[in-house]
Amino acid sequence: MLNVYVDDLSMDELVEIREGAIATLHVDMIVKLQKDRAFYDIWDNFDVVTCDSQFLYFALKLLRRGVQQRVSGSDYFPRFYTRYAGDPSVTVFLCGAAPGIADKAAADINAKVGREIVVGTASPSFELADGTAEDDALVDQINASGATALLVALGAGRQEKWIASHRHRLTSVKLYLPLGGTIDYEADAVRRPPAFITNIGLEWFWRLAREPRRRWRRYVIDEPKVIPYLVRDAFGRYRNPFASGARPGGSTV
């Protein structure tokens, strides 16, 4: 779809993956992937791309490239830690969200799982930048935790770039999970919409109504830009602004 590939896999298949990097594609991300060359250039770091968005799920269906199901990051993560509850070789580090939120999420998850599956947390500052002392300390902290799975929640685009530029320095992590608002959901800091709202493609409206000042730009100005792109794609007139980005062995969808 547009300049990215979406993998057609089920939630059951996704939770069996123990190594690699998983991206969960939603509208904000696909819009950024049309404009942000640095984001587009690191996209190949992600071994699996799921369709996180009900809107993109419908769009793929209309384009006759439908996938079997929407697989959202926030549905996936609880499935992941439940699946590995009894497997002590799997441990998790939570990186992101406001101070205190990752700790609360860790305590809640460990209580649910019945063991210390979350072995470390960090809430980096919103100014976190590559090469700073804070950044180096974060890498050291993740390595010292020995976590095998790393959830990074720094906002779409930023979290994927952080993973791409740091994974070579992370010694124990096998599974990379850039999962936006998931830490907030796990800590019950942000309420998820009822499933029926998501299923009819209105999660964006729920978020906009709850946090209008924070969200209006994204949902009113940025995300609707995907529509003309998709119309062009439907008529075979879409051109990848960055060209030659084909994944080897993949088919252009």
Ligand code: UDP
């Ligand atoms: N976040 C963060 N540092 C940042 C930007 C965002 O920790 O510099 C956290 C934010 O607190 C939230 C999560 O990342 O917990 C997702 O942010 P947001 O909902 O804005 O992004 P989305 O995932 O919807 O793109």
